Amino acid sequence: MRTGITLIIIFKTLFSKSDAGFTDFETPSKDWFNALFRNAASWKLHRNDKPSWKNSPTLPLDHNRGSFLFFSTSGSAGAVNKKSAILESKILRTSNRGSCVSFWYRISGRHAGVLELKKVKRSGTDLLWKREGEQMEGWKYVKVAIPINPNTKYYQLIIEANLGSDGSMALDDIDLDENHSCTNSLENGGFVVDFENKVTSMKNKVYGDHFDWVIEKATSSGGGPPTDVTSGIGHYLLLKTYGKRTGQKASYVSNGISRSDNGACLSFYYFINGQRVGKMTVSILSKSGWVSTAKILWSNTGNQSGNWKFAKVSLPKTLTSQSYDIMFTGTVGTDNSGSVAIDDITLKNTGVC
Ligand SMILES: [Ca+2]
Ligand SMILES: [Ca+2]
Numbered sequence: 001m002r003t004g005i006t007l008i009i010i011f012k013t014l015f016s017k018s019d020a021g022f023t024d025f026e027t028p029s030k031d032w033f034n035a036l037f038r039n040a041a042s043w044k045l046h047r048n049d050k051p052s053w054k055n056s057p058t059l060p061l062d063h064n065r066g067s068f069l070f071f072s073t074s075g076s077a078g079a080v081n082k083k084s085a086i087l088e089s090k091i092l093r094t095s096n097r098g099s100c101v102s103f104w105y106r107i108s109g110r111h112a113g114v115l116e117l118k119k120v121k122r123s124g125t126d127l128l129w130k131r132e133g134e135q136m137e138g139w140k141y142v143k144v145a146i147p148i149n150p151n152t153k154y155y156q157l158i159i160e161a162n163l164g165s166d167g168s169m170a171l172d173d174i175d176l177d178e179n180h181s182c183t184n185s186l187e188n189g190g191f192v193v194d195f196e197n198k199v200t201s202m203k204n205k206v207y208g209d210h211f212d213w214v215i216e217k218a219t220s221s222g223g224g225p226p227t228d229v230t231s232g233i234g235h236y237l238l239l240k241t242y243g244k245r246t247g248q249k250a251s252y253v254s255n256g257i258s259r260s261d262n263g264a265c266l267s268f269y270y271f272i273n274g275q276r277v278g279k280m281t282v283s284i285l286s287k288s289g290w291v292s293t294a295k296i297l298w299s300n301t302g303n304q305s306g307n308w309k310f311a312k313v314s315l316p317k318t319l320t321s322q323s324y325d326i327m328f329t330g331t332v333g334t335d336n337s338g339s340v341a342i343d344d345i346t347l348k349n350t351g352v353c
């Protein structure tokens with residue numbers, strides 16, 4: 001009897017959720033449930049090891065392990081006609097240290113629809129994150145800070161899929177930290193700058209340029225991109241070219257990054273919209289604070305499509321052998337009616353890309 005209990009405990013330790021707040025859908029979730037609303041469909045659990053799913057070209061592969069949640073209105077995978085599915089968390093308690101949720105998602109199909117993360121509380125519902133339409137291939141990772149609201153003691157999170165005419169969505173590995181805010185610090189002095197909180201790793205250059213970049217909230221009327229990268233509804237860094245003269249520059253620079261013996265990897269999203277709107281460059285100052293050591297590693301000019309694009313730049317170890325800076329510089333072109341923006345800058349200071 002005792003052995004039986006011990007075995008159950010060991011089994012539970014090994015195979016149930018070992019991390020508090022982490023749900024990989026390999027075992028029944030204790031934290032997340034299908035919401036039973038009228039007119040709502042359910043997220044379905046799929047396992048890749050079932051033969052019926054294995055050969056289906058339409059199904060995404062689990063990014064990590066065997067099971068994930070899947071929702072589709074079309075084809076063999078769906079067999080439902082309802083257009084929306086809502087996954088809801090257990091009841092959560094507001095922490096004065098903040099909370100953070102991350103998960104992997106995949107949106108497939110040309111008219112896939114909208115996937116949203118919302119906070120539901122007594123006084124109403126807040127939209128925290130949103131993705132719409134076809135996404136690039138593969139699973140994507142997102143990390144979202146849950147805003148602290150001292151007037152809200154309890155709340156729930158929901159992940160809501162509203163499908164379009166043709167597409168599917170999938171979810172896996174939801175990590176919910178109820179007692180810590182999202183950290184934007186990475187190993188060895190690396191960082192993430194998403195412009196959603198006070199930026200501490202980078203700043204506007206004060207000397208040697210002509211004006212400053214500004215942090216703006218995504219709106220459809222503000223002249224910048226209508227969405228940001230972090231959440232779709234957050235903030236980005238914008239180069240306001242209106243009223244500026246051709247050739248004027250604004251630089252945004254890091255605060256001094258620790259040396260790395262293996263180089264580093266910088267990635268970011270950029271948005272350049274308009275003809276001849278200007279130029280954007282990324283430089284490394286191989287001696288922190290010394291502009292004379294600047295070397296341009298990446299550059300791009302106007303005539304872009306007006307979509308967010310991803311860029312990745314390797315910083316070779318020859319340039320990171322002492323404390324260094326990275327610097328984004330925007331230069332105004334002959335047409336100052338377009339826009340240039342940056343979001344989700346990630347510096348991994350442990351090796352090249
Ligand atoms: Ca999984
Ligand atoms: Ca400046």
Ligand SMILES: [Ca+2]
Pocket residue numbers: 194195196228229230231234235236343344
């Ligand atoms: Ca952002």
